[in-house]
Amino acid sequence: MAGRTRALLTAVAAFVLLVAVWELVKLVVPDEGVLLGDTRVLPRTDDAAMPHVWTVLARLAEPEVAGAAAGRTVGAAVASGALFTLGLAMGGLLLGGVLGVLLALAMQRSGLLERAALPYVVASQTVPLIAIAPLVAGWGGRIAILGWSWQPWASVMVISSYLAFFPIAVGMLRGLTSPARADVELFTALAAGWWTTLLRLRLPASVPHLVPAVRLAAAAAVVGAIVAEISTGTRGGIGRLIIEYAQSATGDPSRMYTAILGAAVLGLVAAGAVGLLDVVLRRYRGSVS
Structure with missing residues (x-):
């Protein structure tokens, strides 16, 4: 309990520090940024580029469509998305976790398979995700199973699982x-x-390595999905x-930051949810020799 409380306080302190740094940059750096010759070394800090934190938070309570009588708020739209x-x-x-665990089991079972497959598993993460997404969408559009x-x-x-399987496969192995x-x-x-050695020895010993890998995979899965x-x-x-909000950023930049804030919170929620897995499997924390 003390460890979880400390982790929560650390997360809150990190958020407060980020807000303080954001506002300090707006206060210290000129609105037009800092130019060194023709190169901008510090970004613009005017309200069109870096709105105040309280402006972004206030935008969450405003209607998504201006003038709508019964429309949803920006905060509701961000939460729904x-x-x-x-x-x-x-x-x-x-999906990525199942594939990663099965691949790790196969590589542990066969040294030849590990030497053959592991370099390709590592190399797969060097392919830009933005190049894979259209291919997956195009190939998937041709699939039809039983109507x-x-x-x-x-x-x-599927694209989200592509990023998630790598840390789980490596951590599990x-x-x-x-x-x-x-x-x-x-x-x-x-x-x-x-099989007996796997159930009684290897799987319990893998838990301290697997939980951090799943936490990393959860954050990667969110990034992949976005x-x-x-x-x-x-x-x-x-x-x-x-x-959608970025298209109107010139007139209302704070709205775009509400969506970015929602994405950041989403990643923290996904990674924090893995803590439940850690609680369930805490009896195996000391299994590493």
Whole structure:
């Protein structure tokens, strides 16, 4: 409990520090920024580029459509978009997590497969996500199974899983190979098979490595979902909302920052939700030798 309270206070302090730095930059840096010759070394800090934090927060309570009598507020729109993106990101995390765990199990089982597959797993993360999104959307649009046609949200989920599977696969593989040699030899001496050794030794030992990997994967899944929504034009999520609000940024820049704030909070919520997994599996925290 003390550790979770400390983590919460640290997160709140980090947010307060970020707000303080933002306002300090607006106070110290000139409105037009700082130019060194023709190169801008510090950004513009006028209200059109960096609105005050309280202006952004106040915009959340205003109507999304000016003059509408019963329209939703900007905050409601951001919350709705964030929940939509969160659902897709968690679906991508689940899909990527299953693929990552299965791949890690296969690589731990076969050293030859590990040496062959691991370089490609690492290299896969060097491909720009914005280049993959149109391909996934294009290929998926041709899929139809038992009358069900591929939906745009499915492309977002697949792209999100692409970023999520890598940290889980690597973290799980490291955890599966973390037991001490003496422990493995003890199970071998007791004639324990691979399946028994996996359940009784390797999986418990992998938990301290897996939980941080899942936390990282959750944040990556959110980033993947937002980028995929922007790249594929999927409506309903926070990514599309950022684009829509950015189009009116010249007249109302603070509205765009409300969507960016929603995306940041969404990433924190996704990463924090992994803490529940940590609580469930806390009995295995000391399993690493």
